[in-house]
Amino acid sequence: xxxxxxxNHHVILSEAASLELGCNYSYGGTxxxxxxxxxxxxxxxxxxxxxxxxxxxxGIKGFEAEFIKSKFSFNLRKPSVQWSDTAEYFCxxxxxxxxxxxxxxxxxRLSVIx
Amino acid sequence: ExxxxxxxxxxxxVTGKKLTVTCSQNMNHEYMSWYRQDPGLGLRQIYYSxxxxxxxxxxxxxxxxxxxxxxxxxxxxxxxxxPNQTSLYFxxxxxxxxxxxxxxxxxxxxxxxx
Numbered sequence: 223x224x225x226x227x228x229x230n231h232h233v234i235l236s237e238a239a240s241l242e243l244g245c246n247y248s249y250g251g252t253x254x255x256x257x258x259x260x261x262x263x264x265x266x267x268x269x270x271x272x273x274x275x276x277x278x279x280x281g282i283k284g285f286e287a288e289f290i291k292s293k294f295s296f297n298l299r300k301p302s303v304q305w306s307d308t309a310e311y312f313c314x315x316x317x318x319x320x321x322x323x324x325x326x327x328x329x330x331r332l333s334v335i336x
Numbered sequence: 337e338x339x340x341x342x343x344x345x346x347x348x349x350v351t352g353k354k355l356t357v358t359c360s361q362n363m364n365h366e367y368m369s370w371y372r373q374d375p376g377l378g379l380r381q382i383y384y385s386x387x388x389x390x391x392x393x394x395x396x397x398x399x400x401x402x403x404x405x406x407x408x409x410x411x412x413x414x415x416x417x418x419p420n421q422t423s424l425y426f427x428x429x430x431x432x433x434x435x436x437x438x439x440x441x442x443x444x445x446x447x448x449x450x
Binding site: 228231258264266267268271316323324325329 | 371380439
């Protein structure tokens with residue numbers, strides 16, 4: 223079964239600081255990888271996704287993530303955060319065969335302060 | 337517009353009073369699922385359905401039922417709600433068993449059981 227580990231429970235950054243949120247997964251086969259964001263009081267929105275090809279994927283709002291297969295990692299990055307990036311971020315993995323479920327990490331809460 | 341619609345958005349109920357949370361999608365997706373989101377635990381899958389009349393348990397199915405009589409609808413039923421089912425619930429849909437598929441989420445239903 224798949225599992226996802228997000229290293230940080232709560233991250234606090236000042237505006238313009240760089241962001242990196244860690245995500246490691248466990249799965250024996252080919253995977254699809256996702257980062258979702260949840261702004262306060264809202265539903266989940268897809269930030270970016272990796273299916274195949276270039277391991278560096280770019281998403282919305284200046285976010286990017288790098289898939290490192292040898293490390294089973296899919297870390298999320300942003301060079302310069304804004305106050306509006308305050309949200310909870312979820313890494314998720316789905317196996318690429320059959321009807322495997324979409325499994326989420328426990329989430330990382332990001333607080334950006336002025 | 338492609339969307340997943342949940343109702344109600346907010347619900348306060350008493351222990352033991354049966355309730356149903358509805359979920360409807362307009363993307364003709366075969367695969368639908370229900371998650372609950374709790375602080376520090378991320379999103380955990382309750383039930384999923386791969387097609388009409390095909391449902392199966394996720395990671396935390398106890399105390400819940402589902403049905404899939406039509407492709408577009410996937411209601412979540414709590415026959416006898418208890419306070420430990422107080423949570424934020426999300427319905428999701430996607431195409432099943434294919435590469436390059438992503439899940440679409442509803443707006444969420446915040447349930448409080450007193």
